[in-house]
Structure formats: structure tokens, C-alpha cells
Amino acid sequence: MAYTLTGQCVTLEAGQDLSSSQYFFVAVAADGQVDPAGDGAFAEGVLQNDPDAAGKAASVQIDGISKVTAAGAISVGDAVSSAASGKANTAASGDVILGTALEAATADGDVISVLLKTR
Numbered sequence: 001m002a003y004t005l006t007g008q009c010v011t012l013e014a015g016q017d018l019s020s021s022q023y024f025f026v027a028v029a030a031d032g033q034v035d036p037a038g039d040g041a042f043a044e045g046v047l048q049n050d051p052d053a054a055g056k057a058a059s060v061q062i063d064g065i066s067k068v069t070a071a072g073a074i075s076v077g078d079a080v081s082s083a084a085s086g087k088a089n090t091a092a093s094g095d096v097i098l099g100t101a102l103e104a105a106t107a108d109g110d111v112i113s114v115l116l117k118t119r
Contacts, residue, residue: 008064012058013033014034019052024068025068036085036086046116062116070089070112073105074105099116100117
């Protein structure tokens with residue numbers, strides 16, 4: 001069962017409806033708002049709430065252990081990165097490593113615990 005060891009959270013502005021993106025990696029866009037992180041891209045952290053419109057408060061955990069939604073199978077100990085959707089996947093060569101899986105995922109949509117990597 002996934003768990004969180006609450007780290008530091010910051011409140012940023014959602015760039016779109018993120019009601020289906022709780023526990024996804026998010027990044028700050030050029031407009032200063034957060035959107036799901038891109039494939040293999042850097043992320044500021046993991047969205048902890050589910051703002052339903054652009055401009056609403058988005059709570060983003062930037063360190064510690066966070067629940068993260070997986071894009072597919074991930075093994076315990078895998079370095080994780082962001083998939084195109086902002087979900088976690090096993091990091092590939094050239095991806096920005098965002099953390100380490102503390103639990104295994106077997107399918108898309110599984111929620112696992114990830115030790116976030118800070119800058």
C-alpha cells in the first residue's frame with residue numbers, strides 16, 4: 001500500500017484542469033503555472049491535490065516520500081522519471097531521474113511510494 005512521508009509542499013497555480021492528475025509529476029510552464037511534466041523531463045514535484053480548473057491552488061510536494069501514479073510496471077529500487085502524461089515510469093537513458101521507487105507497480109494507474117530526488 002502506497003504511503004507518504006510528507007515533505008515540503010509548495011502551493012502553485014494550476015495551468016489547467018488537474019482533477020485527474022493527483023500524484024502525477026508536475027512542472028512549471030513558461031506562464032508560471034504547473035502542468036503535468038513531459039516525457040523524461042524535469043519536474044518540480046508531485047501534485048498532492050486535484051484542482052479542477054486553471055488558476056486554482058495546486059499543492060506540490062517537492063521532497064520526501066510521495067505517492068506517485070505509475071504509467072506501467074515499475075520494480076522496487078528503479079530510478080523513475082516522468083512519462084509523457086506526468087505519471088511515473090522506469091527511467092530510460094537520458095531521462096531526468098525524479099526519484100526511486102519504494103514499491104512495485106504492476107500496471108498503469110497503480111499508486112506507489114517514491115522517494116523524491118531533490119536537486
